[in-house]
Amino acid sequence: MIKNFVQYIELEEPRLGNNTADVERLKAALAKNIGTIEKGRGYPENERIQEKFYFPTTLAADIPLKLRQWNHKAKVVLFKDSMGWRVVDVLAPERDNPVFGVAVDLGTTRIVLRLINLETLASCGEIGFDNPQAKIAPDVLARIHHARTEDGLKELQQLVISDMNQHIHELCKNYLFSNHIDDSESLLIAHSIHLLTVAGNSAMTHLFLGIDPSFLIREPYIPAVNVPEPLDARELGIEINQRGMVYLFPNIGSYFGGDLISGILFAQLHKKDSPCIMVDVGTNAEVIVGYRDWLIACAGAAGPALEGGISNMGMTAKPGVIDRIKIDPVTGVVDVHTIDDKPPIGICGSGMIDLAAELFISGMLDIRGKFVPERCKDRYFEKDGVGSFRVAGGIVLSQVEMNSLTSSKAAMYSILQVIIEKTAGLQFDDLAKFYVAGTFGSFINPKSAISIGMLPDIPIDKFEVLGNSSLEGAAKLLINPDAFDEIEQIRQSITYIELNVNQEFMNIFSGAKFYPHTDISRFPSVKSLSL
């Protein structure tokens, strides 16, 4: 096993008794570095396999002279594909030609890049930008439709790649600036980037690779490819080292993408001793439950019950957006916190959940999720027969928006209940950890989410926020080559369940539309709070 994609090797010197060719001596030196590997489960025990290396023929062109100039030493950049190790580049054995990688979270809304030194494994900066495809089509569905128009796919692909190139350049400039290196060399650093690991959902992955995504959204929801082989950065037009390679995290299905595999890798769900759950609330609600023995993933184009559902709660977090709310149950005073303490301009998802929880606990919201006018007092008003609640400044929440939140929280809980109880045959209490992934999850207050019956009523300390787990997983692969095998292990051990919106689901969903739930015994901690 190797700890690093960058290997220092020392070749046996050629002599009359050892006239093996240069490339083959280089491979032998690599094999010596890496040694034999012991395969895990699925293989006969104790079987040891000699690693093989793919050495692209074009890379051999100037190898003879270089190796002799370098006194038969070299720094080799490695990567892996489904067949095994691949030599990406052969560099001078010095330390002053750094080798970088970039981890990419290829989000539908936002794309984040992190520069990583592949030798020191240090993070060297991060940069984020809005996915430029949104200019053409805001959501995944619309982008897939656009991809079917003439040159639409190419256009969507080029938008992302062009912006990515620009921001890779920016990332390099920032790195150079913060390290007091002359700015003009930033292209040189881009040239030092040899690997890109990209985690995105299935649709984003297809669009990024320029692969027809049409059938992702048509029954029976078939991706073109689940495990794309790494490809040359050049082939994609990505401006890093000309021999650089790009890896895309594999999908499980149309609605279970590489971003989640990356998240599982980061959370190390596949190595836990007892069942845990990971919930990623993005465009869809994706849930993975399991541990080292099995993993069940549940996601899907869930029907009307979830439409416009969980992800649509509130606005995107930015300065002035209300992200935390407190209501004094006695005085009814509403205390809001806005991002950067700017005057309020709207409410984001976590603010919405806080608000609903506080309204419910202070009796301003009934168990059906309807405003109680006499408790809301002067904060309540009606317009065209629709009740509304004045939050702060001019920010108002209507009953329609509250109903939507109610649907969303019910959908979330129903999905969790189906996967934990019906599918995995567990109780919520059996869960050792509850990981919340995705940017939305980062801001959520689990206590509020429990209060409204969105998340199950388990001890607060079991909740753990993962942050941008998609990016973290992509970064983990760059600093830990073993992760290749982990990804394959995760992929193979996942049972993927399409969420069926059937009668049983609808019954569960109906019960979950109450605050916190029709079956109040499911929420003992909330029961004790409410009046």
Added chain:
Amino acid sequence: MIKNFVQYIELEEPRLGNNTADVERLKAALAKNIGTIEKGRGYPENERIQEKFYFPTTLAADIPLKLRQWNHKAKVVLFKDSMGWRVVDVLAPERDNPVFGVAVDLGTTRIVLRLINLETLASCGEIGFDNPQAKIAPDVLARIHHARTEDGLKELQQLVISDMNQHIHELCKNYLFSNHIDDSESLLIAHSIHLLTVAGNSAMTHLFLGIDPSFLIREPYIPAVNVPEPLDARELGIEINQRGMVYLFPNIGSYFGGDLISGILFAQLHKKDSPCIMVDVGTNAEVIVGYRDWLIACAGAAGPALEGGISNMGMTAKPGVIDRIKIDPVTGVVDVHTIDDKPPIGICGSGMIDLAAELFISGMLDIRGKFVPERCKDRYFEKDGVGSFRVAGGIVLSQVEMNSLTSSKAAMYSILQVIIEKTAGLQFDDLAKFYVAGTFGSFINPKSAISIGMLPDIPIDKFEVLGNSSLEGAAKLLINPDAFDEIEQIRQSITYIELNVNQEFMNIFSGAKFYPHTDISRFPSVKSLSL
């Protein structure tokens, strides 16, 4: 095991219960076609390995729509690299889009192409042309030196590739013409060529790939690469299908190239039940002896003894060149045969050997290889003290040329003696077959070669002329994918011996300079012939 690089597959249709991605279903269908393989020696017995397939990501771009248009059937072009199978292209399942391959003998002097239909396995034409690198430098050594000048390597590579493109086009045109298909479509046929298998010596292989060949000719004689991975035709600028691949036969060492591996493959030396020998007389004399248990190869930049040696005998075969000679030992009448029965313009190698044999048998040449003036009669004359023999018309053979032939034949026999007796520990009589490869070998009369002591005195019926074994081996690979594993088996079972021109060799060489040999007991059949 598969019989064909073109596989017809039928994919499982996607449905809700089977929502595997398209590419993965395609791979599964291929695996079903090919099944598991049983590994040969070197692997634990009875171990069965599931074949894996590398599917280039760029190939996935339009797969979803195509597969549905083709009703989930397809024709897949496969190839192999050191890691395993590789999908080259996915085509419509119809029969009217033929898939071709081209086998290439990449000779130092001449290049020959053969068009092969990869589905019917039929040969569809052949074309040959002089290696255009000869314009720049006649021999391998000079070309390697030229490759070290600025842009010299690129120039040499481009010369061959440009001429190859032109002749591939020609080959396609000829095929269309002979099949009465409209000429304008010849580009379409070139587009149907998906595979190129190329067998050349180590230097030609390096130059073809644009790989620095400098160290092939410098002690300790190290190739840059022995087993080049197949590469994209596009990368080399070869104008066949844009997804086409080019395979180069592997080298064993600087002086033992892919042309010989190809020859061994064609002769099936590695499968023989008892020891056989294969001799390729080209720029160097290359000899392989062995059978299914072992193979010993002997080649080399043999020192002064062989310089300008065997290959320099006579001129290249062309119309008017004397290729067969008979001398009536009683009347002394010289009966010459010229190619195409044209007036004589010179003598080729086989003619030289015939001449020497006939001269010796009729007593016109003594055992030291010197003309016997009183036997040569009026055909003998001297100029500036050097004797000469008038062959036919104005064609004359001088004692200097005869001495050179003597050296060559002695070198050949010495090499054979060293490898058979000293290295393999066999007697010539132990050989079941004596294969003569290379164009030079094609015309040789073994009886004459035995008479002058160039080839060992074994029964004539053991000699077998292989013709252009390099081309035949390259063609064999195209029509028999199993040959991949055979090539690897050949490569691994060869012990490569550099011919050392030491005192012992020089002693053997001195003895072999006599006609037929100082040790006349080695040539009982010749003994009985000579007076």
